[in-house]
Amino acid sequence: MQDKYVLPLVDISLLNSTNLDDRMQVAQALDQACKEVGFLYLKGDQFQPALFAQLCDIAKHYFAQDDALKMQNYIGKSVNHSGYVPIGEEQFSSNSYDLKESYDVNYDYQGSALNYPLLGPTQWPDDPAFKRHVSQYYQHLKAIGHQLFRCFALALEQKEDFFDMHIQHAPSQLRLIHYPYNPQATDAEGIGAHTDYECFTLLLPTAPGLQVLTKQGEWIDIPLLENTLVMNIGDMMEILSNGKYLATKHRVKKVQQERYSFPLFFSCDYDYVIQPINTNEPPKYAPLAGGEHLFNQTAQTFHYLKQRVASGELVLKNAVPLYSFGLTESNMEYTP
Ligand SMILES: O=C(O)CCC(=O)C(=O)O
Numbered sequence: 001m002q003d004k005y006v007l008p009l010v011d012i013s014l015l016n017s018t019n020l021d022d023r024m025q026v027a028q029a030l031d032q033a034c035k036e037v038g039f040l041y042l043k044g045d046q047f048q049p050a051l052f053a054q055l056c057d058i059a060k061h062y063f064a065q066d067d068a069l070k071m072q073n074y075i076g077k078s079v080n081h082s083g084y085v086p087i088g089e090e091q092f093s094s095n096s097y098d099l100k101e102s103y104d105v106n107y108d109y110q111g112s113a114l115n116y117p118l119l120g121p122t123q124w125p126d127d128p129a130f131k132r133h134v135s136q137y138y139q140h141l142k143a144i145g146h147q148l149f150r151c152f153a154l155a156l157e158q159k160e161d162f163f164d165m166h167i168q169h170a171p172s173q174l175r176l177i178h179y180p181y182n183p184q185a186t187d188a189e190g191i192g193a194h195t196d197y198e199c200f201t202l203l204l205p206t207a208p209g210l211q212v213l214t215k216q217g218e219w220i221d222i223p224l225l226e227n228t229l230v231m232n233i234g235d236m237m238e239i240l241s242n243g244k245y246l247a248t249k250h251r252v253k254k255v256q257q258e259r260y261s262f263p264l265f266f267s268c269d270y271d272y273v274i275q276p277i278n279t280n281e282p283p284k285y286a287p288l289a290g291g292e293h294l295f296n297q298t299a300q301t302f303h304y305l306k307q308r309v310a311s312g313e314l315v316l317k318n319a320v321p322l323y324s325f326g327l328t329e330s331n332m333e334y335t336p
């Protein structure tokens with residue numbers, strides 16, 4: 001039997017307080033949890049379980065439809081990398097793919113001033129209830145995420161509004177992932193071991209399966225706690241914090257049970273350069289063009305983008321191979 005609280009649990013309710021001391025208290029707890037583990041449970045009065053329940057219902061309804069119908073909103077038809085992702089579309093290695101399908105939405109940018117590959121109007125299926133519930137959940141988690149960016153700023157000893165101007169039009173992606181019932185599944189790897197690219201991820205799955213690699217090199221199961229978000233640090237926050245917080249490796253075990261999971265990956269504005277924000281310390285990481293990196297990594301995993309690269313229609317600038325970030329010994333000792 002595994003201990004119920006295998007990860008630290010941080011209550012963020014006090015981020016709603018008008019008293020800075022209260023918010024500092026949460027920042028200290030967040031700091032501690034991110035330094036020690038980089039993976040934590042988050043609960044708080046902010047989180048509205050009813051919106052999560054609605055999202056689960058709408059996702060179940062959506063994925064139960066015919067493949068042909070879902071393909072009408074194939075992600076390759078969108079301008080901001082949003083839409084339906086069929087099984088096999090996303091491949092991290094040439095000889096295997098995860099048994100999962102998803103509907104990905106992104107920041108639904110309606111303006112024309114910014115012209116980046118991940119920014120633009122989101123592609124929605126022809127179902128107003130889908131758009132309404134998914135947008136509601138996106139906006140809800142986005143508001144919590146913005147409180148967390150402020151909390152990170154405090155934890156990293158910056159002005160509380162440090163990130164505000166860098167998350168105005170962030171291409172943060174929400175994925176509705178469906179792992180279908182899989183009778184062949186053994187207790188093997190589902191989504192392979194990885195770190196997330198962005199600053200941090202907030203997710204809530206409907207069934208167990210998520211595992212985290214501990215500092216001792218052991219994979220542990222992450223039990224679900226009711227109405228409690230799971231949060232993990234991604235590559236970009238590792239860089240912003242100059243390695244104080246480490247992007248934690250995780251994976252999803254293949255299980256027979258049908259499963260849904262809804263991660264929202266919080267990034268900064270496309271053109272914000274990700275680099276250690278504490279200028280009093282020698283930087284351990286090279287600066288990273290955040291949006292460009294995100295897009296380049298995406299373009300190396302999604303079939304429709306790989307085809308565009310292969311045909312010369314899409315030319316990637318400054319692309320590095322997959323898995324070049326995250327804590328590897330080789331990118332730690334950066335000398336400016
Ligand atoms: O399915 C999950 O619970 C996690 C998925 C995940 O780690 C990811 O999409 O990056």
Ligand SMILES: [Fe+2]
Pocket residue numbers: 194195196250
């Ligand atoms: Fe992940």
